[in-house]
Amino acid sequence: MENTIFSLIPPLLAILMVVLTRRVLLSLGVGIISAAILLADFSISGMFNIIFGAIKGLFIADGEINTSNIYIILFLLILGIITSFISISGGSRAFGEWAIKRVKTRTGAQLVAIVLGIIIFIDDYFNALAVGQISKPITDLQKVSRAKLAYLIDSTSAPICVVSPVSSWGASIIALIGTILASHNITEFSAFSAFMQIIPMNLYVWATLAMVFIVAFKGVEIGPMKVHERRAVREGLVADPTKPAAGELKDDLQTSTRGTVGDLVWPIIALIAGTVGSMLWTGIAGTEGTVSVLAIFENTDVTKSLILGGLFGLIVSLCFFIRQVFVLKGVNGKVFRKGVWAGTKSMLPAVYILLFAWVIADLIGRLETGKYLAGIVETTNLNPSFLPLILFVIACIMAFSTGTSWGSFGILLPIAGDIAAATDINLLLPALAAVLAGAVFGDHCSPISDTTILSSTGAGCNHIDHVMTQLPYAVISAVTAAVGYVVIGFTGSTVLALLTVAVILIVFTIIAGSRTSGEKSK
Known part of the structure; x- marks a missing residue:
């Protein structure tokens, strides 16, 4: 069943189940079982052995502990605890009061999330979770739905990381490009130069950011975003109260009335500084020979850096909690255990989904x-000018199916x-750009993608609500990019392709804007 059309059954089945049932764990479970049955040649005992082996592999790989996965899970739990103690210390309340005086519109609240997403470009995991924690108090106050916030977070995490040379993504991609150039004896530009030339060709990124x-x-x-936004504006409910959402504190925690904005800001700053500092440290430690910025980010240990940064942020948040208990007398110290459990419990849904997603992947x-x-790409005999478009579409399907x-x-x-x-070497960079763009789109929209899961977690949004509300916007951006890749394939002009993307989006804005105005006037 390997490397055949039957290999498409598990991902397609899981995705179809998600759409039909809106129950992500059930859908992923069905996908896992179907994949294991195919791998076991329809042997029931073999299926259970394969599933057990996959679960074991999440934590133990090649006889060693899989620290990468464990660190991500621990980071999620730590982030939940940090959020809990920020709330107990009164930081969230104080930040909300501060934001009311400065961010007075829904547009302004959304722009805060967008700008933060663009600025925090070091890693997509960190971006998704950190931006959500900072933005939620502001968007909640301005009645922006959590589904909208999740969309803004997801659309400024991976898309920014994939075009940033100084990121965990950029460094790895540059290393891959280097091997491709070497294998074809291409010496007219370096791997870094090739990456920089590819950036404007990543049409999906620019369409998504626009x-x-x-x-x-x-x-x-x-589409579905209308329901969430109208409920938020008219009823003040930023999330569907009938659906579970990862990252949400459900316990009625005691909150200090003496908290300040610093009770929220400093733990977040510590989290960011600790993570970035750890990435630099682990990158330097892992670099052999000349140490450069690119070498550091190519060799950094992202997951280890996340856990170190998370621990630093946790220590700072606990220091502010202790200050509230013993100095300001704002809360009772007995709430400590309840705070730890509430924070941990808030992240358990995200952990469950992530574990299932890793197994099916x-x-x-x-x-x-x-x-x-x-x-399929290798065997196609279409006009070489269609190569960027074909690669873009295949990368979309592959990343969407595999997460x-x-x-x-x-x-x-x-x-x-x-x-x-083998066909036209002038299409090398557009072809590589199309792969990167298509893979980001597929990953961006896939319900089994860890980045999508963490974006919904960061926003405190039901995961399937995030997937379904984001999809129409992402598809429009993808179709726009696809037209651009046809242009770049036939003309070789990146400028003309970008202009084509811009024109399509301008037309979309005019049409969508007029419809929105018409609906509001009714």
Whole structure:
């Protein structure tokens, strides 16, 4: 069943179940079982062995503890505890009161989230969670739905990381490009130079970033997002109260009335500073030879840095809690245990979904779904000018089906290099850019993507609500980018392709804006 059309069944089944049932764990479970059955050649005992092995592999790989996965889970739990103690110390309340005086519109609240998402570009995991923690008090006060916040977070995490050379994504992609250039004896530009030239060709990123600003300024609401936004504005409910949302504190915690903005800001600053500092430290430690900024980010240990930064943020938040208990007498120290449990419990839904997503991703990888899709690209005999478009579409499907953009990069980038070298070497950089863009789109929208899961967690939004409300905006951006890749394939002009994307988005803004105005006037 490996590397055949049957390998598409588990991801497609899981995604279809998500759409039909809106129950993500059930849907992922069905996908896991179907993948294990195919791998076991329909042996029931073999299926259980494969699932057990996949679960075990999450924590123990090649006889060693899989610290990467464990660190991500611990970071989520630590973030929940930090959030809990920020609330107990009165930081969230004080920050909300401060924000009311300065951010007075829904547009302004959305712009805060967008700008923070663009600024915090070091890593998509960290971006998704940190931006959510900072932005939630502001967007809640301005009655911006959690679904909208999750969309803004998700659209400024991976899209920014993939075009930033100084990020965990950028450094890894540059290293991949270097091997592709070396394998084809291309010496007219370096891997870094190639990456910088690819940035403006990543049309999906620019379409997506333009879209978030259009949505924020014009109030464009498409499909399911209308329901969430109207409920937030008319009823003051920023999330559907009937649906569970990861990252939300559900316990009635005691809150200090003597808290200040500093009770929220300083733990967040400590979290950011600790994580970035740890990334630099682990990157320097892992670099052999000349130490450069790119070398540091290529060799940094992201998950270890997350846990170190998280612990630093936790220590600072606990210091402010102790200050509230013993100095300001704002809260009772007995709330400590309740705060730890409330924070931990708030992140458990995200942990469960992440574990299921990791298992199905592992099984889909064993089924070689990505290789099967990549093989379709290699066997196509269409006009080479369509190569960027074809690679973009295949990367979209691959990342959406597998829930990983990085896996799609690793498989498709070398193949894109081989095809471009064999057909038209002038299409090499557009082909690589199309792969990166398509993989980000697929990962951006996939319900089994860890980045999508963490974005909904950071925003405190029901995961499936986030997936369904984000999808229409992302698809519009993807279709716009696809047209741009047709232009760049036939003309070779990046400027003309960007102009095409801009014109399409301007037309969309005019049409969507007029419809929005018409609905508001009714």
